[in-house]
Amino acid sequence: MDTVLSIKNLSKHYGKIKALDGLSLDIKRGSVFGILGPNGSGKTTTLGMVLDVINPTSGLFEWFGQKSSSATRKRIGAILEHPIFYPYLTGVENLMIVCDIKGVPYSRVDEVLEQVSLGERKDSKFKTYSLGMKQRLSIASALLCDPEVMILDEPTNGLDPQGIAEIRELIIEIANSGKTIIIASHLLDEVQKVCTHFCVLQRGRLIHNGLVEDVGKGSLSVEVKADAENLEQVLESAQMHKQLKRELDKYILTMEDNYGAADVNKYLFDNGITAKHLVVKTKTLEKQFLEILKGQEGGQS
Amino acid sequence: MMRLLRIELRKVRPSKSFKILASMYLIALAIICVGVMPFFQYLKSKFEDFDLDGVDPTIIPFYEFPDIWQNITSVAIFFKLLLGFSLIFSVTNEFSYRTIRQNVIDGLSKREFIMSKIVMAGFLSLVSAAFLFVLGLITGFIYSSEITFSLVFEDAYFILAFALQLFTFLIFTLFVGALIKKSIIAMGVLIFWTLVVENVIWGRMTYLGYDWIGYLLPVKAVNQLIHIPFPKYLFQEVQDYVSLPELGAVIGFMLLIYWGTIKLVEKRDL
Known part of the structure; x- marks a missing residue:
């Protein structure tokens, strides 16, 4: 298995506060990797840095064995925190912008909207969507380029139990198709149900890294x-x-x-x-x- | 470049505020081009009321080739704020919706993001210049007493200078928008800077005899590229060409602001 994302000694300091402190991590192709940690432990900061929206204080990371660039980001489908779209545009219009950015044919728009069952509301403005629909639209957007890696940050945040079950099924479906998925979450149950690997962050430091299947092992x-x-x-x-x-x-x-x-x-x-x-x-x-x-x-x- | 323009047009086309501001701007341009002569006729009738029959503003060759080019461009540039607002909206919205962050995550580099706004500024400048050019041709043909090819196009380069003025000003508004990120505050700062700060500094310094100050204030530098020609109708000396140092100042500001905007956004965590 080759390494999709390799992080070496990555740090982000805001003045005295160390949002992330010397994180090193390798994520293998085909794994579903859960990043666990309480709120404020540095999960979103880490993902923001590997996606080039937050400038690291120090440290390095590589995607697919190369230096990160807009070209590597086009091979990744990612959502950070809550879904972000132009509120005055429709679902389809929003996804067409993503198509233009990623260089993907427009024919993919209808395909991914069907995949997340949003076909009926595709011509409604984004601001009229419910939270569950917004989450699904952002998963559709992440799927547009048929990504090698998907990054989901709290994908079920704020959803009702039915919505959570739907998103979870969608994630498992995507994982079964062989994609690498990175999920940040504080919902342990969620990570245990869908992930193969997990790590735990606390106050910006990595304190555990291992397989989910090892969790049940050890002392009884x-x-x-x-x-x-x-x-x-x-x-x-x-x-x-x-x-x-x-x-x-x-x-x-x-x-x-x-x-x-x-x-x-x-x-x-x-x-x-x-x-x-x-x-x-x-x-x-x-x-x-x-x-x-x-x-x-x-x-x- | 076409890709960036396509992305940008997709973003603004359905936006109401953009449509309203842009159409207000185009209407304002149209009004200068057709509205001055009726205004002169109105003045003439007023003067007649005051027994000033000798004064006839309608004989002022405002719309005659080749004077028309400097005349309409020097007036049209006053309305640049309207177009500037539409660009400020489009930039600050990206920050308040955080869509700039999602754009970068999706695979646009920060530099490409800025470039997409700059391409849009260029597009708006060229459309305005082309619109003004067509309006100028039409009104010129209506009001000019003498029409030859060389007269019509002799000073038409003022249209290009106008496009450059507008483009540089729009990049300046882009910088203000990227710096302040909040639409209303950014618009306020832009108005305050353009109408108050620069005018106060400029007024004080020229009063003291430091005329070079015009080169150091971005909006003044933009404005002075095309001198206001109307005093010549009162038989005063007016610079009726684009001078190289003034052109250099505009291009210098353009590059400086471009560089500043890129640095500003690249350094910032989104």
Whole structure:
């Protein structure tokens, strides 16, 4: 797999504030790459710089192995933050401007509008569109040049659940066609559902970079409930866990490697306790994300 | 270049404010070209009321070849603000809608973006000059007592000078628009600068005898390229040609403002 975007030591400082601080990142062709981070962590700043609308303070980046230029940008379909179009022009007129900029035949306009199911409203002015339609028009615009890479910044921001599901399906459809997609989001669920890779930014620094499928791996969590007063002591004495936490009436064990739910069950039974609730929890991205952030904060203090 | 003009025309054609300002401008041009003679006739009738029969403004050869070219261009340039506003709208809108950012993301370079506005300014200047040229020919043929090929075209180069004046002024408005980004404030600054700041500085300095100040103020430099010819009808000496130093000042400002606008936008985060 070759590298589509390679970022080396990219920084953006606004006076003393470091919006982005020495970011290095490689994004491979064909991946769906999620950039996670709380608000203000530098996601949009990063995308703005690789799209040449924000001037970096220092650092380098390359698209498709070349220095970035308007020519490389024509191979990318991108939306930053909210959809931006000329409000007094219709959907079609707006997309024709993009065709002229990117050097794409006008026949593509109707094709992409059909793809995002906006055909019916294509001759209405952009300012009359609902938020969902605006988002879809911007995805249509990003698709115009049949891009090698799509960049979506908070693509489902402000949409209702139905709209979110529609956009998500559209993204998966596009990803299945083999395009590289970069998504910035603070919605972890969204990233877990569509991405193959993800990284986490915090206060302008990269604090994690890995595969989404690795998220469930590693230490296992087991939830236990039982009607026994000495449950906590027994669980402590089993020495199978890295961490033991109480949540209301249940205990959550983060297991050591090589131990599973069956071991817990057996140990409890041998000690005369019958579990009435025993559940294996795979970790969600949300949990991992919060752990990463927490670990980072712990490391700093 | 045609691509940039096509993009620009797509952007402004359906825009109401642009259409209104541009048509107001064209109507204003038309009025100067056909309206002065009726005005003179009105003056004449007034003078007659005051028993000043000897004074007859209608004999002033305002529309005669070749005088007509300097006459109409020197008046027409007064209306440049109207056209300047339409360009300011088109530039500041790009900033307030943030479409400049999306244009760059889509694959226009910042320099190309500025060039597209400059191409538009050139297009507007050429259309206005062509329009004025046609109007000048028509009125000239109506009112001139003597028509020969050389008389008709002798001073027609004033039309080209007019196009250059307009183009340079439009690039200046482009700079103001890109600098200020808010349409109403940019228009206010443009009016204030053109009508107040430059006039005050110019008035003070020429009073003190520093006539060269006209070369250092962009709008004055543009205006002085074509001298106002009317004092000659009162038998005063008037420069009835385009002088090279004045032409140089206009071209100098044009390049300087072009360079400044590009630097301004390239340095800025969109």
